[in-house]
Amino acid sequence: GESVGLHLPTLSVQEGDNSIINCAYSNSASDYFIWYKQESGKGPQFIIDIRSNMDKRQGQRVTVLLNKTVKHLSLQIAATQPGDSAVYFCAENRLSWGGSARQLTFGSGTQLTVLP
Amino acid sequence: ETGVTQTPRHLVMGMTNKKSLKCEQHLGHNAMYWYKQSAKKPLELMFVYNFKEQTENNSVPSRFSPECPNSSHLFLHLHTLQPEDSALYLCASSQGRGNQPQHFGDGTRLSIL
Numbered sequence A: 001g002e003s004v005g006l007h008l009p010t011l012s013v014q015e016g017d018n019s020i021i022n023c024a025y026s027n028s029a030s031d032y033f034i035w036y037k038q039e040s041g042k043g044p045q046f047i048i049d050i051r052s053n054m055d056k057r058q059g060q061r062v063t064v065l066l067n068k069t070v071k072h073l074s075l076q077i078a079a080t081q082p083g084d085s086a087v088y089f090c091a092e093n094r095l096s097w098g099g100s101a102r103q104l105t106f107g108s109g110t111q112l113t114v115l116p
Numbered sequence B: 001e002t003g004v005t006q007t008p009r010h011l012v013m014g015m016t017n018k019k020s021l022k023c024e025q026h027l028g029h030n031a032m033y034w035y036k037q038s039a040k041k042p043l044e045l046m047f048v049y050n051f052k053e054q055t056e057n058n059s060v061p062s063r064f065s066p067e068c069p070n071s072s073h074l075f076l077h078l079h080t081l082q083p084e085d086s087a088l089y090l091c092a093s094s095q096g097r098g099n100q101p102q103h104f105g106d107g108t109r110l111s112i113l
Helices: none
Strands: A004-006 A010-014 A019-025 A032-038 A045-051 A056-058 A062-067 A072-077 A086-095 A102-106 A110-115 B004-007 B010-013 B018-025 B031-037 B044-050 B053-057 B064-070 B073-079 B087-094 B108-112
Touching: A010 A019, A019 A086, A019 A110, A032 A062, A032 A072, A045 A056, A045 A062, A045 A072, A072 A086, A102 B044, B004 B087, B010 B018, B018 B031, B018 B087, B031 B073, B044 B064, B044 B073, B053 B064
Parallel strands: A010 A110, B010 B108
Antiparallel strands: A004 A019, A019 A072, A032 A045, A032 A086, A056 A062, A062 A072, A086 A102, A086 A110, B004 B018, B018 B073, B031 B044, B031 B087, B044 B053, B064 B073, B087 B108
């Protein structure tokens, strides 16, 4: 069936190292993807997005890579800091059941822990 | 400050109570959403409003009743809830329904006794 999933539920990295969080999707019609960060007690915070006509997009310390061939999305965080500890969600924008509009479908999330 | 404000932040209610959740967005967006976030589960879309009109209701029980009086305000009226309705309820907004990011509030943590 269709799904947006994350490869690992938890990820621990040393402070200063790079982090890579992965996401798989199965709906080949999805053309827009977003990464969110959710800290404890807060709502999801937009990090970066990418459209399907791109395979890479960079932000401040973050890079999103999109591989449409294998339906894989990744978020890379450079020089991971303690403040990066949070749950990270990927979301894909797919057509709703009625086909009249698109809606975001979220994965279950990966808990990133930054070790001192 | 996300530009999307939800009140209250925490709510405890009995199964026979009636309460309302409020969301206000200050981003000039046209679309607003209600999501339910339960522990260890993906966010579940509940309702979508676009230009004050409800465009989607994802088979949500009638004990949840949304209201969108204008593009900046969204309410979720609650009555006769069940213990399994305990969750974090998140409001989001976006500029249109196309490929645009949704911006979330910090949610209302709801506990049903």
